Amino acid sequence: MRELTYAEAKVEALRDALRDDPRVCLIGSFFLGLSPRRVLLDEIRREFAGRVFDPPISEGAICGMAVGAAMSGLRPIVEVTTASFLFHAFPQVLNEAANACYMSGGQLRVPVVFHILHGLRGGGAAQHSHSPQAMLWNTPGLEIALPGSPRDVKGLLTAAVQSDNPTVFVDHARLFEVRGEVPEGRFSIALGKAEIKRAGKDVTVVATSLMVQRALEAAKAAASENIDAEVVDLRTLVPLDSETLLASVRRTGRLVVVDECHRSCGVAAEVAALAAEHALAHLRAPVKRVTTLDVPVPFSAPLERYIEPTADKVLAALREVMA
Amino acid sequence: MMKMLRTLLLMRRFEEMLIQAQKSGASFGHFHVYIGQECTGAAAIDLLRADEHLVTTHRNHGHLLARGADPARLFAEIMGKAAGYNKGKGGTLHATVAELGFLSTSAIVGGAIPLATGAALASKQLGRPGAAVGFFGDGALEEGVFFESLNMAALWKLPVVLLCENNSAGALGQSAGEYPGSTIAARQLIELVLPFGIPAVAVDGTDVKAVQEAMRAALERARKGEGASFIEARTQRWPGSRPLWPALATGETDVAYAWQPERIPPEHREWFAHDGVIRYLREAIAARECDRAQILEVDGEVRRSLEKALRFAIEAPYPDPASALTDVFAAPEAR
Numbered sequence: 001m002r003e004l005t006y007a008e009a010k011v012e013a014l015r016d017a018l019r020d021d022p023r024v025c026l027i028g029s030f031f032l033g034l035s036p037r038r039v040l041l042d043e044i045r046r047e048f049a050g051r052v053f054d055p056p057i058s059e060g061a062i063c064g065m066a067v068g069a070a071m072s073g074l075r076p077i078v079e080v081t082t083a084s085f086l087f088h089a090f091p092q093v094l095n096e097a098a099n100a101c102y103m104s105g106g107q108l109r110v111p112v113v114f115h116i117l118h119g120l121r122g123g124g125a126a127q128h129s130h131s132p133q134a135m136l137w138n139t140p141g142l143e144i145a146l147p148g149s150p151r152d153v154k155g156l157l158t159a160a161v162q163s164d165n166p167t168v169f170v171d172h173a174r175l176f177e178v179r180g181e182v183p184e185g186r187f188s189i190a191l192g193k194a195e196i197k198r199a200g201k202d203v204t205v206v207a208t209s210l211m212v213q214r215a216l217e218a219a220k221a222a223a224s225e226n227i228d229a230e231v232v233d234l235r236t237l238v239p240l241d242s243e244t245l246l247a248s249v250r251r252t253g254r255l256v257v258v259d260e261c262h263r264s265c266g267v268a269a270e271v272a273a274l275a276a277e278h279a280l281a282h283l284r285a286p287v288k289r290v291t292t293l294d295v296p297v298p299f300s301a302p303l304e305r306y307i308e309p310t311a312d313k314v315l316a317a318l319r320e321v322m323a
Numbered sequence: 324m325m326k327m328l329r330t331l332l333l334m335r336r337f338e339e340m341l342i343q344a345q346k347s348g349a350s351f352g353h354f355h356v357y358i359g360q361e362c363t364g365a366a367a368i369d370l371l372r373a374d375e376h377l378v379t380t381h382r383n384h385g386h387l388l389a390r391g392a393d394p395a396r397l398f399a400e401i402m403g404k405a406a407g408y409n410k411g412k413g414g415t416l417h418a419t420v421a422e423l424g425f426l427s428t429s430a431i432v433g434g435a436i437p438l439a440t441g442a443a444l445a446s447k448q449l450g451r452p453g454a455a456v457g458f459f460g461d462g463a464l465e466e467g468v469f470f471e472s473l474n475m476a477a478l479w480k481l482p483v484v485l486l487c488e489n490n491s492a493g494a495l496g497q498s499a500g501e502y503p504g505s506t507i508a509a510r511q512l513i514e515l516v517l518p519f520g521i522p523a524v525a526v527d528g529t530d531v532k533a534v535q536e537a538m539r540a541a542l543e544r545a546r547k548g549e550g551a552s553f554i555e556a557r558t559q560r561w562p563g564s565r566p567l568w569p570a571l572a573t574g575e576t577d578v579a580y581a582w583q584p585e586r587i588p589p590e591h592r593e594w595f596a597h598d599g600v601i602r603y604l605r606e607a608i609a610a611r612e613c614d615r616a617q618i619l620e621v622d623g624e625v626r627r628s629l630e631k632a633l634r635f636a637i638e639a640p641y642p643d644p645a646s647a648l649t650d651v652f653a654a655p656e657a658r
Contacts, residue, residue: 025448051448056478061471064437065444071426072376072442073449091431091468096438099417100427105410106650107421140651164653 002184007037007176009150011044013157014077016186018048021075024161025051027066028079033117033173059088063114067097067166070112075161083118083170084130097166098141113160115169119210119260120297120308122174129297131260133170133208134267137237143167143191144237148212150180152235155189162188172210172260192239196248200230203254203321206245206271208234211258211309218314227322229256237267242274249275253284254321258314263291288317324612325621327365327531331600332625334361334385335576337394340633341384341401342563342571349637351402354415356569357385359529359561360488362599365389366534367456367486367556370542373424376446377456378439381416381430382488386458390423394629398636405642406635412650426455433466435459436485440472443483443545454482454545461489461555464507464515473551477519482545484538485521485553487512488528490560516553528556529599559597578622581605582615 004012014031017024029045029052032038045052055062059080066076080086086093093114100108118131136142143165147153153171160167197212198219207215212233219229232248234241249255255275257268268289275287293307338356345351357364360382368389371377379386387397392408400407401415408420416430426442429435439457446453463469464487476483489512509515513523522544526533534556541552563572573591580587580595581604587595595601607613 023449053479056471056474058468058471058475060468061437061440061475064434064468065441065472065475068378068426068438068441068455069445069448070441071438072445072455073451074445091434092437095431096427096429096434101653102650103409103413103417104419104421104427104650105408105412106654107409107419108427109653143652164655 001181003179004150004182005037005176006150006153006178006180007032007035007040009154009182010157011040012182013154015044015047017077017158017161018044018051020186021161023073023075024077025053025074026077026079027053027055027062028081029054030079030081031115032176033081035173035176037176059085060092063089064092064096066112067092067100067110070110071100071108075111077113077115077161079115081117082128083116083132084128086114086116086132093142093166093168094136094139098139101165102141109164110166111164113167113169115171117173118170119172119174120292120304122304123299123301124297125299126296131292133237134261134265134270136168137267137270141166142238144170145191146170146208146235146237148175148207148209148233148235149197150178150182152189152233154182155187156191156235158186158188159191163191167191170209174210175213178213189235191236192241194232194234194241194244196230196244197233198229198231200228200252202228202252203230203256203318204248204252205229205231205256205258205314205318206234207231207258208237208267209260211260214309214311214314215258217311218318221311221315222318225319227318229318245271246274246278249279250282253282255283255287256290256314256317256321257287258290258309260292260309263289263294266291285321288321290314290317324607325617327369328603328607328613328618329621329625330365330369330389331361331603332578332622333394333629334365334388335600336625336629337384337388339571339575340629341398342569344633344637349402351415354401354569355382356564357382358563359598360490360558361385362531362603363486363488363528363534363556363558364458366531367538370535370538371456372453375453375455376424376426376442377458378426378435378442379428379458380435380460382460383418383428384415387418387420387423387425390420390425392420392423393632395632395635398633399639402636403641404636404639406639410646410650411642433459433463433468436463436469437472439485440476440481440483443476443481443551444479446482447479447548452546454484454542456484456486458486458488461487461491461507461512463487464512473516473519473521476551477521480548480550482548483551484541484545485551487553487555489555489557490564512555513553521551521553523553523555525555525557528558529597529602531599531603558599559594562594576600578604578618581618582608
């Protein structure tokens with residue numbers, strides 16, 4: 001199968017979505033952030049002039065308008081850029097989009113995609129480095145997709161655009177250069193299907209987004225120490241494939257959760273709670289969480305590195321649960 | 324004309340009955356009534372085509388009724404019953420009727436503004452000739468998203484009508500322990516809008532003809548693809564909406580006040596002097612568009628139908644508690 005960079009696969013999904021459905025439009029266009037790969041989007045701007053909007057710096061109105069447009073027949077993909085900027089639009093995303101279907105008793109549909117780039121990007125410091133997926137997960141009514149490979153970004157983005165529900169597409173700029181096999185042609189990956197990215201028998205490593213790559217790196221290193229780690233990529237938090245997750249934990253009897261949210265009440269905390277509720281009898285070691293530490297994100301590189309969930313820290317956690 | 328008359332009386336009687344129902348024990352929490360603003364909603368919504376979209380707020384009962392909502396299902400929703408439009412999941416704050424073109428009922432101050440503006444973007448993108456209308460109160464102008472939305476509506480020439488129902492004119496405000504009026508530095512609300520190049524007018528919100536004139540111009544502009552408009556419809560805050568809980572502060576409206584003003588209790592004369600519903604009746608009689616007997620007949624018919632609707636809602640069963648877990652996401656639809 002052909003190999004693509006993550007960025008190329010993502011742009012392919014955007015292009016196909018625009019080609020396949022005249023209701024799809026892009027509000028904002030920094031889907032590849034400020035990366036050099038952003039020129040890939042020029043082709044889309046040319047082919048779909050009139051369906052790509054460059055909005056003012058007004059996250060609240062942009063997201064609110066996208067919600068209204070989605071209620072009224074469009075299928076907008078909103079590019080909010082840095083995930084931290086989504087805070088400006090919490091009323092529109094968490095209080096309008098997430099609630100509309102439910103509070104109308106199922107009358108309303110909001111087929112909108114909110115695209116954000118989360119996490120540590122290197123020097124982003126405190127105001128440009130958030131991973132808000134756990135906050136979003138705490139708000140019923142939003143689908144949350146977090147791709148971690150080139151194949152997944154294409155398949156999940158396609159599914160998010162086709163979904164009749166508001167979906168937050170939580171992406172990571174540090175994935176753009178990852179290379180991997182990507183099928184040609186149209187395909188979608190159903191939201192709510194985790195994938196075992198690496199099979200193993202000793203310990204389950206649960207991750208999403210960039211942390212999937214870190215987990216795979218750590219698993220590879222652990223193999224040389226005779227630790228056979230299984231890497232489960234949740235791919236979506238809502239819907240959550242708890243079946244695949246718990247089956248793996250029951251099989252291996254050990255769990256390390258890797259997550260870029262801050263530690264307290266983060267994604268790792270919820271995954272650990274699920275394991276405690278449903279698989280405690282199978283656990284042969286305490287659950288380990290490898291997360292961003294509970295401080296605002298510092299600027300200086302060594303400080304940032306210190307609080308970051310790295311592959312080395314995952315490896316250390318693997319050794320600990322195997323000890 | 325008789326349709327407008329019926330709509331106005333329906334809106335007024337609905338809220339009066341709701342207040343009385345709560346007083347006599349029906350339980351449905353805090354709510355907002357539309358008394359005093361009927362002429363604005365009835366006049367504006369009357370001009371909308373069936374395929375045009377609108378977004379309303381926590382003060383939505385009048386808007387929904389003017390668009391043709393079934394009072395029985397609206398009462399039921401307000402009371403949290405299974406037969407309500409939202410299956411009891413929205414209540415008064417979020418009551419909505421999608422099939423009548425309501426996109427959402429946002430109870431967040433300012434929430435309706437970007438939603439309506441976005442609906443206008445959808446119309447423009449899909450080549451759907453028509454306007455989207457957003458209703459909101461004067462308080463929404465205190466929110467930042469109002470200005471962001473105005474900017475984008477102007478930049479992208481979006482066919483939206485932003486209809487601000489300023490019901491704070493005359494409110495005594497928070498100092499008297501009441502609901503706050505608007506807290507805005509501008510002396511005129513339309514001064515906030517004009518710099519964006521969006522036409523803005525202020526009209527008497529108790530004057531059906533004035534509202535319709537402004538609305539007609541705004542709709543025409545939107546439908547021709549010329550862009551957004553802003554209308555401020557001014558009404559006095561009804562005394563019954565001043566306390567934190569609505570109360571029938573001016574009694575039940577007697578349609579005969581239109582031709583026998585001496586029947587108005589002296590303490591309520593100030594209010595009824597600028598009540599839009601009584602004004603409409605008075606002017607209709609003066610213009611010989613209808614007579615007293617016709618008004619009494621319509622009023623009687625409206626009351627009887629609302630009594631039946633209210634009884635339906637009171638007797639209707641509550642939803643199955645387990646239905647609390649459904650409708651979080653859209654039901655799968657055959658593609």
